[in-house]
Amino acid sequence: MKRFRIKLKFTSPLHIGYKEGAFNLTETIIHSDTIFSGIINCHSLLYGKDKTDNLINEAINGNFKVSSAFYYINDEYLYPRPVGMNFKKYVDDFKKEKKINYVSEEILFGNTKEAYLKDNMLLKKDMKKNVYNVRERPRSTLDRITNASNIFYTSTCVFNEDCGLWFFMDAKDYIIEEIISSIKLLGDEGIGGDRTYGYGQFEFEPLEHYIEDIKDKNLLLSLCIPNEKDKVEDLIFYNIVERGGYIYSNYSKVKRHSLFRMIQEGSIVKGDFKGCIIDDTPEDFNYHKVYKYGRAFLIPLDWEG
């Protein structure tokens, strides 16, 4: 198994809305299930349905997995704030401490003494500019007969120079090339909404990263649906989120996923919590199988809490 850090450098605005139907942007990170579907769809366009079924099987067997994507600023990588972890020693008061949602790698795993709070991010370096800016864009459809127009708004996120999102990808040697090719195509197809206007396009470089064995306490870097062998008592600190959303498919645009309750990034779990990938094919959908990706991506976290 090899691990890569995939650092996405967006070449166009990104439209990732948490609640579909609502046009305001409420979230600007990309969850593991969205990344997984994006890669799988591009793989199917490049290699065909049969080979893609094989890749999904590799993922079900744990030979291919992805984390969610979090912010980076130059070479500083952010992680989701571990649930229950205390950062009071870095900030003046508890109001500020409560705001922290993302924490720099060097604060979590290094021995940095000083830290700076930037919006909801605890950083090693003081950062003046914004990591991203959200802009509202008017959009209109013209009536073809009267020329009357219907105007609505969408929000997009534009990352500043040297800022973007990164995620981890683990894969067995024999499937790495196919996956990297699929991510390259995903960069041209775009990820998130409004891809037809070139949104969500990116360039990337896969950086090989060491793999540390998981330990007693581990930080969850993906969304996760527990499998039947995962023990609920292994969840030390956790948050639950409800995820639905549209099915990301080349063959359908109107179908929705079932609503899933998922364990959120930043949760702390004991031991080897695996999660699962669920067959979520709608009843009247015969083109291909639809899966909800809920495998756990864990890294060890030394912390007395």
Next chain:
Amino acid sequence: MKFKEISLKGKYIIDAKIELLTGLHVGTAGNSLDIGGVDNPVIKDAMGKPYIPGSSLKGKLRSLMEFYNNKLVPNQVVYTVEPKNDDKENKERAKSGIRMHLCNDENCEVCNLFGRNHGNHKVIINNNGDTDDLNLEDVIQPTRLIVRDASLDESSITKEMQDNMDFDYTEVKFENNLDRITSAANPRQTERVPAGAKFNCSFVINVYNDDNDTYLKEFLTALKLLEDDYLGGQGSRGYGQVKFKDIVIRFRDDNYYKQGQEDKKMYEYKELSEVKF
């Protein structure tokens, strides 16, 4: 239900310049009046530079192709916004709703190139405006055309142009609209990007299965139609006449992704009149 597997053969990448032959006004919604601003501003990016949103460009190209291919007939027109008779805020919409072409013909050149929107649609089946449900399930394919935002080529704004402009990149026109009923004058300012300005535009056409260059040809026809029409608002006053220049078409096949091959330059035109397909 039929299943036809979709396989990507490659992507045409089309880069060109859009040159403005007359002033261009792509407006923002509403008429929010900034202090010191004009009452009909053009849309600008975070740096305050005007741009042409990909959605405007794509919408215009699509609507021109709908007319050209005679697609605005009963059974081929849907409501994207349904008419609401109690909609007091927008009387125009209350009367008509917003209509466009969308169909379930698997060979439709317009829908296959520009895409089929998600959601449930009501198709208009006769001239009385009666509707029926439209089922697109069997014809959904990924949208072939991607239209990116076109950014202003700053070097196209010459010193001479700047001397006649009101802002860094735009000029302001005063207009006097007469109310047809009361004859009251309604003076308005309209901001526009001046003639001579150029925008960098970029398009992608995905090639699936046995498409070959079918949709590239359709797309080039759409660009020609736009040159004979207008872009943005107030076209009837002569705004928004454009010309495509320095058109470069490259092809990126699947080995670009699988084996890291370079993409190939296929065609290069100074202007659209050189295109012979």
